Amino acid sequence: MEFATDNLLGGIYSHGNLERMENGIKRLGWKAGSAAALTPEKTVGSSYFSSGEMSERMYLLSSVPNGSPFEVLHPVSSEFGTRVHPVHKKIRLHKGVDFAAASGTTVHATANGVVDIAADTGISGYGKYVVIRHGLGFSSLYAHLRDISVKPGTYLSKGEILGRAGNSGSSTGPHLHYEVKYLDKALDPKNFLAWSGENYFSIFSNERTVPWHDLRKLDAPISQVARLPFYPDKNY
Structure with a gap:
């Protein structure tokens, strides 16, 4: 050697x-250092991705909650996490986010799914609320509604109206309480509110408790966990 x-x-x-x-x-025209000169990265268009990659994007963005439950994003009045409950005055985990919204504001499904619960008289202070069971084990909840326009078993496409914001249940004023869960584990909805096709890869690093690597395998059958029920928090 x-x-x-x-x-x-x-x-x-x-x-x-x-x-x-x-x-x-x-x-031949070569200059020292010219090989290291890089042009700024350009935005990659959809034509860059293979049909399989585009199918993955379309599938996840239609099956997993993303974007706002309103036509126009409303301000968040209460964040996800531990807080003093505004009604019960006790420290509790707030398993969603609250949006300041006028009574009667239309509320929309944030992903395709089947209505699991449409309760006119909610438990645990939710008031009138709707739960949508999405694919891949995800669910979303919309609480304190004024009225509900869907029934259990109804299939909703992303963006369809499910009801109107209100002040039902344990509430101090008109707003929408919104939750996102994976296998009945509460996730911070803000990571999903900001997620779209324009920043598609951001959710994989922002929400690390979800096994995205497995969920992105489109050739694998949809997990049976998609059929798991969504149980509202009885301590809400």
Whole structure:
């Protein structure tokens, strides 16, 4: 091995040969350092992706909650996480986000799915609420509604109206309480509110509790966990 290395260094990669090679390509117009000059990255269009990649995007963005439950995004009045409950005055985990919304504002499904619950008299302070069971084990909940326009078993496409915001249940004023769950585990909805086709890969790093690698395998059958029921928090 030492012989081969010494022979190589003394052969075509000797200092003299390297200098002659460099001078030769300089005569062809090459300038030192030009190979390192990079142009700014350009936005990649949809034509860049294969049909399989585009199918994955379309499938996940239609099956997993994303975007706003309103036609226009309303301000978040209460974040996900531990807080003092505004009615019960006790420290509790707020398993969703609250949107400030006028009574009667239309509420829309954030992904395709089947209505699992459409309750006129909610438990645990939810008031009138709707639960949609989406694919891949995801569910979403919409609470404190004024009225409900769907029934259990109804299939909804992303963007369809399910009811109107209100002030039912344990509430101090008109708003929408919105939850996103995966296998009955509450997730921060804000990660999904900001998710779209324009920042498609962001959700995979922002929400690390979901096994995205497995869910992105389109050739695998849809998991049976998609049929798991959504149980509202009885301590809400």
